[in-house]
Amino acid sequence: MIKNIKKHSWHYLVYLVIFGGGLTLVVATRGNASLQATFLIMTAFIYFMWSMVHHYVHHDLHPRVVVEYILMVVLGTILTLFLFGN
Amino acid sequence: MKKILRHLLIPHESNNHRSRVLHHDSLLLIISFLVAGLIIIQGTHREYPAVLGDSTASITVEDLLKDTNVDREAHGLAPLVLNPELTQAAQNKAKDMFAKDYWAHVSPDGTTPWVWIRAAGYNYLYAGENLARGFDSSDAVVTAWMNSPEHRANLLSSNYTDIGFAIQSGILTGTQTTLVVQEFGSPYNDNGTVSDTAVTTISPTPAPIAAAISSQPTPTPSAKVIVANVQIGQPSALAGQAAAQNQPLFDANSLKKNIAYAFLAFFLLILAIDAIIVERKQIVRVFSHNVDHMLFLLFILLAGIIIGSGVIL
Numbered sequence: 001m002i003k004n005i006k007k008h009s010w011h012y013l014v015y016l017v018i019f020g021g022g023l024t025l026v027v028a029t030r031g032n033a034s035l036q037a038t039f040l041i042m043t044a045f046i047y048f049m050w051s052m053v054h055h056y057v058h059h060d061l062h063p064r065v066v067v068e069y070i071l072m073v074v075l076g077t078i079l080t081l082f083l084f085g086n
Numbered sequence: 087m088k089k090i091l092r093h094l095l096i097p098h099e100s101n102n103h104r105s106r107v108l109h110h111d112s113l114l115l116i117i118s119f120l121v122a123g124l125i126i127i128q129g130t131h132r133e134y135p136a137v138l139g140d141s142t143a144s145i146t147v148e149d150l151l152k153d154t155n156v157d158r159e160a161h162g163l164a165p166l167v168l169n170p171e172l173t174q175a176a177q178n179k180a181k182d183m184f185a186k187d188y189w190a191h192v193s194p195d196g197t198t199p200w201v202w203i204r205a206a207g208y209n210y211l212y213a214g215e216n217l218a219r220g221f222d223s224s225d226a227v228v229t230a231w232m233n234s235p236e237h238r239a240n241l242l243s244s245n246y247t248d249i250g251f252a253i254q255s256g257i258l259t260g261t262q263t264t265l266v267v268q269e270f271g272s273p274y275n276d277n278g279t280v281s282d283t284a285v286t287t288i289s290p291t292p293a294p295i296a297a298a299i300s301s302q303p304t305p306t307p308s309a310k311v312i313v314a315n316v317q318i319g320q321p322s323a324l325a326g327q328a329a330a331q332n333q334p335l336f337d338a339n340s341l342k343k344n345i346a347y348a349f350l351a352f353f354l355l356i357l358a359i360d361a362i363i364v365e366r367k368q369i370v371r372v373f374s375h376n377v378d379h380m381l382f383l384l385f386i387l388l389a390g391i392i393i394g395s396g397v398i399l
Contacts, residue, residue, distance in 0.1 A: 015381065030392065030395075030397045032259050033259060033261030047385075051375070067110055071113040071114065074117055075113060075353070082120070084393065
């Protein structure tokens with residue numbers, strides 16, 4: 001696991017930039033729930049795209065891997081909806 | 087029981103060395119339950135607001151006033167007195183913010199806070215306004231104001247003698263929120279002049295306010311004319327009692343957030359346990375993206391904390 005992160009340090013740097021950017025946008029739009037929700041869902045989608053590229057480059061883009069990421073992104077998106085009011 | 091928990095939560099031979107709750111079918115089942123739960127909560131919130139509604143009970147005028155005056159007295163200032171006209175002004179301002187869906191000191195049609203204060207029949211020498219939304223306690227609101235130089239200047243201004251609050255719940259800029267409006271003032275007397283003070287973040291139209299802040303004396307508006315345009319509502323004390331009686335059994339917002347935090351914490355814990363055991367036992371498998379998922383869920387958790395924290399203006 002740690003070896004994998006070290007081996008693909010550039011991938012994980014991009015990954016952190018994606019989440020850092022997402023959090024920055026959420027902070028910048030405090031008070032505007034619609035925009036915050038949009039940025040969160042966009043970040044989740046970009047995370048999914050990142051994972052596909054990451055595993056494609058890593059030559060292990062198995063259909064079950066795709067399903068796993070889809071399920072995690074959907075889970076995260078549903079929990080995001082819980083975090084907002086109405 | 088122990089075996090069931092191990093099967094569900096710990097990587098083991100029985101679950102093919104992957105916590106059962108992380109299997110695809112289990113995740114799908116959990117997602118389905120969450121979607122159903124969200125629909126039920128939203129439906130109950132809409133149809134039975136007395137059971138699952140929007141609570142403002144955790145923020146009270148009494149506590150806001152007490153906390154404000156504690157801070158003032160700590161700085162050698164006289165306590166502010168709760169004023170019915172300023173309370174009415176704050177309530178009208180809050181209603182206007184919900185009705186026109188804006189989060190600003192100045193409404194989209196250019197109505198400044200001073201209009202509400204004058205309209206409530208309070209002729210001021212000095213006036214100011216602080217706003218807060220999304221906080222879950224009176225103490226958190228006053229602390230946030232005290233930590234902001236502009237809002238702190240209002241709270242600790244020796245120019246003010248009176249104060250009024252409004253605490254209202256509703257949908258503002260797309261989200262269910264509890265809004266707190268705090269109006270400050272000191273009454274005008276015949277020898278004084280009229281001037282306005284406000285926090286500097288009084289966008290979106292600062293120009294008229296900048297002019298109003300000017301020390302140039304301007305005549306006070308006629309109280310008779312202004313009051314004639316105002317429909318004075320029920321007294322603030324009665325409004326407070328009515329609000330207290332209308333509190334729902336459960337707060338929908340808190341319930342949803344607690345569910346989200348519980349699930350995020352649960353999955354972060356399970357993914358961490360799974361990752362540690364797999365690493366220690368050197369288990370090789372296709373599905374070992376725990377770090378990716380943990381960072382993603384951590385991102386959602388942090389975003390939730392940012393969303394859940396209040397905002398002041």
